[in-house]
Amino acid sequence: MPGILAISGSPSPTSRTARVLDHLAARLTDTGRHEVTILGVRDLPAEALIGADVHHPAILAVGEAVAAADGIIIATPVYKAAYSGVLKALLDLLPQYALAGKTVLPLATGGSVAHVLAIDYALRPVLTSMGAAHVVPGYFLLDTLIATAPDGSIALAETAQAGLDGVVTAFLAGLPVATPA
Template sequence: MATVLSVSGSPSASSRTGLLLPHLDRRLTAQGHRAAPLGVRAVPAEALLGADVRRPDIVRVAELFARADGVVVGTPVHKASYSGVLEALLDLLPQDALAGKTVLPLATGGTTAHVLAIDYALRAVLNSMGAAHVVQGRFTLDREITVHDDGALTLASHADEALARAVDRFRPRSGRSPRCRRRVEPSGAGAVVSSVTGLHP
């Protein structure tokens, strides 16, 4: 059984990103993995902005990353970039925080104009932190996610199927060696556009 750290990089408690990740966590659990959710918004702002890596809050987060076999990173996209709170957290982690780990990047946004943010912004950061394998990311449009009054979430069928395929391709291995060589799936505009739910190049 692998431990998967599920990181929501949204600053909002009611964001689509924050609701989408538990939906995927249930899929991971059904596959026999152990999902460990982490909402960046739960980390005190003074810890994120203070840039003190010795603060207990930051040390605890770093330990969560260290214990994980794989990491799912979800973020809303605004102005073609991932969220500021996610960036603040990643900046405080050790440079090798993702060494030997399989990582699945996910993003949500209001327009396909932001689709390349996964490949040209978030993926680059994950690679720089030593990820052994970055699975091709998925971008889900806000309009494909319906949030009901009770907080339940429904996805458009094609979006749900696309995310299911991404989770199936995400195969963290328990006990992965931190010295594993990195393997990054081919990317580029064509690969990313084809990963947008409901779009085909």
């Protein structure tokens, strides 16, 4: 069963980005064909991220999780036309070619369509420089298309869900096929 590491690059405890990632992970897990692990960068020790401590056990554990995954989903809110600073701090601490051989799906959320190019002009070059074998077309979700229920779950507008489903299909097609035991 292909393993997927889903990384939320949001620093917010009430993050729509993290909720979108949870929503996506649940859908992938429900198929029974994928094992999804979610990592919130905001849950990593700030002193390790800010102090650039590549030897911190939490940072080493992230590196191991990345190495073990067949595919990586990286989700980030867009701030100042780029991905989040906490995500940048984490990516800077991973080995140069941490994504070598990986299929990567970049996702972004934001409050304005003016941020839609942040994936291609800010995030994709970093993912490529880290050796990703295949960075599939990413997807930008406008905040207004993400409805949050009282229980914290989300519902996406039909057009947003359809677009997300399309990029996820391309991502899954890039993962290795599980061999029967």
